[in-house]
Amino acid sequence: MKQAYSPLTVGSLRLRLLSRADLPFTLEWRNRDGVRQQFGTADVLQWDQHVGWFTRYVEKSDDLVFIVEDATNNARIGQVAIYGIDANARRAEIGRFVVAPEFQGKGLMREAIGALMTFAKETLGLASVYLLVRETNDRARRLYAGLGFAEVSHAEDMITMERSIK
Numbered sequence: 350m351k352q353a354y355s356p357l358t359v360g361s362l363r364l365r366l367l368s369r370a371d372l373p374f375t376l377e378w379r380n381r382d383g384v385r386q387q388f389g390t391a392d393v394l395q396w397d398q399h400v401g402w403f404t405r406y407v408e409k410s411d412d413l414v415f416i417v418e419d420a421t422n423n424a425r426i427g428q429v430a431i432y433g434i435d436a437n438a439r440r441a442e443i444g445r446f447v448v449a450p451e452f453q454g455k456g457l458m459r460e461a462i463g464a465l466m467t468f469a470k471e472t473l474g475l476a477s478v479y480l481l482v483r484e485t486n487d488r489a490r491r492l493y494a495g496l497g498f499a500e501v502s503h504a505e506d507m508i509t510m511e512r513s514i515k
């Protein structure tokens with residue numbers, strides 16, 4: 350079962366755990382053309398599949414999805430996640446990053462991923478985080494490079510990037 354972490358406010362952004370009421374928003378963001386192709390499956394997900402995923406997600410203790418919102422008016426900006434949390438290795442994967450179309454390209458996801466890494470370090474006590482990105486996803490790769498991630502491996506069209514957060 351998931352621990353109920355308190356919302357984290359960093360600057361003008363708030364990261365709070367995903368709730369059932371967010372699912373219509375996250376499904377719409379994730380199914381957009383140009384977004385869904387960046388995920389494990391590029392298929393358009395149906396509502397029942399999304400709810401089924403959420404039902405399994407709430408039972409997992411090592412998987413946390415956060416809604417990024419504007420701390421002043423609670424507008425939903427996007428989502429970020431951390432999963433495969435390995436307390437012994439002090440390491441986890443981060444990803445499932447999606448921005449709501451109206452907030453794209455404003456530097457808010459860069460800030461949100463920075464806040465997620467602060468949470469990973471200070472609250473979870475991790476020492477490094479890694480992520481997977483398609484080699485064709487120039488926008489995301491540029492964002493991760495700017496955040497200090499370095500490529501550690503490359504298999505077919507997937508690149509693994511890692512960053513120390515010690």
Ligand SMILES: CC(C)(COP(=O)(O)OP(=O)(O)OC[C@H]1O[C@@H](n2cnc3c(N)ncnc32)[C@H](O)[C@@H]1OP(=O)(O)O)[C@@H](O)C(=O)NCCC(=O)NCCS
Nearest residue numbers: 384387446447448453454455456457458459482488491492
């Ligand atoms: C990846 C994603 C979450 C980033 O959100 P965003 O709102 O574009 O992010 P930001 O505005 O914070 O962008 C910060 C950096 O992203 C890069 N970026 C943003 N827009 C870009 C564009 N049009 N072209 C190239 N790089 C771009 C830049 O490095 C930018 O920093 P800079 O402006 O200092 O150069 C968003 O593009 C998205 O939802 N993409 C589809 C899903 C996806 O690819 N998820 C990641 C899977 S690994």
